[in-house]
Amino acid sequence: MKFSIELPVQFRDIDVMGHVNNATYLQYMETARVELARRLGQVREGFRASFIVASARCEFKKPIREERQITVSVWVSRIGVRSWDLDYSIRGPGRVQYAVGRTTQVAYDYKTRTAVQISGKLKRKLAKYVEASVKFRETG
Numbered sequence: 001m002k003f004s005i006e007l008p009v010q011f012r013d014i015d016v017m018g019h020v021n022n023a024t025y026l027q028y029m030e031t032a033r034v035e036l037a038r039r040l041g042q043v044r045e046g047f048r049a050s051f052i053v054a055s056a057r058c059e060f061k062k063p064i065r066e067e068r069q070i071t072v073s074v075w076v077s078r079i080g081v082r083s084w085d086l087d088y089s090i091r092g093p094g095r096v097q098y099a100v101g102r103t104t105q106v107a108y109d110y111k112t113r114t115a116v117q118i119s120g121k122l123k124r125k126l127a128k129y130v131e132a133s134v135k136f137r138e139t140g
Contacts (some may be wrong), residue, residue: 001129002097003036005074012041012068019063025099026058029088032072033103036086045092050122054083057099059136067092074124077133082107084126087134100134
């Protein structure tokens with residue numbers, strides 16, 4: 001199951017080239033990730049989460065130029081022992097796809113500052129959001 005949120009495209013998101021700046025796509029992904037984490041009970045004590053982001057990738061398909069709102073969908077594409085992958089799709093009206101992405105989260109204990117195993121409870125919650133992995137362009 002995919003988790004989706006609607007986000008406004010802010011004036012500040014647009015760069016001098018007249019489209020949404022590439023770094024902003026990662027912020028859109030972050031917003032969706034945090035909302036999903038809240039839903040899963042991973043964000044507690046204010047904004048402190050029970051994970052860290054180990055890597056992030058975004059592949060741009062089409063520039064966002066004149067949209068006022070986008071839809072960011074996020075889902076789980078891999079669950080490991082200590083980490084899991086979240087995949088993303090950023091779309092506009094008419095299901096126009098602007099970008100896809102992936103982040104790898106690592107279960108983390110902030111007190112000991114070490115990676116830990118994903119709990120069985122979290123694995124069960126994550127499993128509800130498992131979908132097929134994003135297909136990135138071949139490089140080479």
